[in-house]
Amino acid sequence: MRVVFPFSAIVGQDEMKQALLVAAVSPTIGGVLVLGDRGTGKSTAVRALATLLPKMAVVTGCRYSSDPATDEKKCVDGCNGHHGTNGQKPEVSYVPVPVVDLPLGATEDRVVGALDLERALTQGVKAFEPGLLARANRGFLYIDEVNLLEDHLIDVLLDVAASGENVVEREGISIRHPARFVLVGSGNPEEGELRPQLLDRFGLSVEIKTPTDLAARIEVVRRRDAFDRDPEAFVAQWAEEDAKIGALIVAARDRLPNISVSDAVLEQASKLCMILGTDGLRGELTLLRTARAVAALDGADEVQSAHLRRVAPSSLRHRLRRNVLDDAGSTVRIERAMEEVFGK
Structure with a gap:
């Protein structure tokens, strides 16, 4: 399992950390756009945040991370037969909150899903192979260099962000599945601007810069070097602080309504x-x-x-x-x- 740099060990960048915590507490805000210099901890913070969140309940075997409390009867493919029948409750598993990367070069089929060619060729049936949007359901969809994302993928994201569902109509397949996620984008504004329609879909926008304080820069390098040399020991050192932040998020979610x-x-x-x-x-x-x-x-x-x-x-x-x-x-x-x- 990949070891992630602790959220609590990130030096400075208070506005970015606050925005990510807000998105974790209230996902309906609409996601976070982080713009700033390269190498300032943007992607590190996103992946670190997910490790703070409690594991989420899903229907066992569901490819769409269906919520047993609300989504199990709406699942596209019945979660491979794991749904409860005759009034029985479905099997439940607990999994980490997903953080899914959307690469700039991803095809539309890879993002929204497409025909399962293996099953089509071997079994002669039309079956749907979920894409990145399905994997990101109830989690985070992270796009690095979001300002360089191709227009056809932006159109897809705009539709899904507005509806919370991914609709696929192609190759004789008609599928509609939940795709509710916190959209997190990062980029360098010097490399291009976002389309206004996509920019408006982000709830929060954060500007971060390379630290100019000498002590802060030294501390960033010191902590990163310690993590690279012994990740497990460094994570253990900050485990208590991360646990406090995780408990804070859970308490804030309960208090929010x-x-x-x-x-x-x-x-x-x-x-x-x-x-x-x-x-x-x-x-x-x-x-x-x-x-x-x-x-x-x-x-x-x-x-x-x-x-x-x-x-x-x-x-x-x-x-x-x-x-x-x-x-x-x-x-x-x-x-x-x-x-x-x-x-x-």
Whole structure:
């Protein structure tokens, strides 16, 4: 089994870590886009996060990771006969939350699934071979260099992200299966921009940079070198801290439905989005959902203005229109708007 660098051992990058924790607590937020320099721990953080999450219950043998509590009767192929019959409950297994990589060069068949050629040739039957979207169901779909993803794959992701289902109509096959996942993309903005439609589907956008503090850079190198020399010992050293974060996520998930939002906080969120001129209402909704998740992680009972301020940059920076009369970056514009709404 591959040893993963501990989440708690990542130095700095607080905004990225907060965004990933929020996505783990509230997957409906819509995923995380991480843009920044190469070699700043983007992919490391995503894979480390998955190891913190408790194993998820699935119907034994299901190729789509069906949830025994809700999905077992909707499964496309009956989970190879492992579903309960005559009122009996299905067999249940517990598996790690999947983190599936979507390579830039992947074909559409590999992503959405296609005809199982082996069974077609040997048995003469049309059977569906699930793709990466099926493997990622109820987990994370990670795309490195997402800004270089081909347009036809972007179209597929947009459809699936909107519906939570993957629909395949090809080669005489008609399949519809659940594909609910947290979409995490990373990339270097200098290598190209994302299509606006895909950019809008990400709930949060995070900007990370190479550390400029000498002590921080030294600590990053020291920890990475220690991990490379003895991964098992390094992971054991940070196991207690990782366990605390894992317990925090579980507790926040339980607390999330009971977090209240006052009319005053709702007004502040809407006013902030109006000042920034964000399109539609997705900005307000994401801002509130993210603030609620952060409040749950903090152990609070209701969303406060401080929670809005913490999450406003990551929730809104990728939703701003370009202003030809203002050459300030999106983060600076958000900070100015927050001063207007919340005060200094």
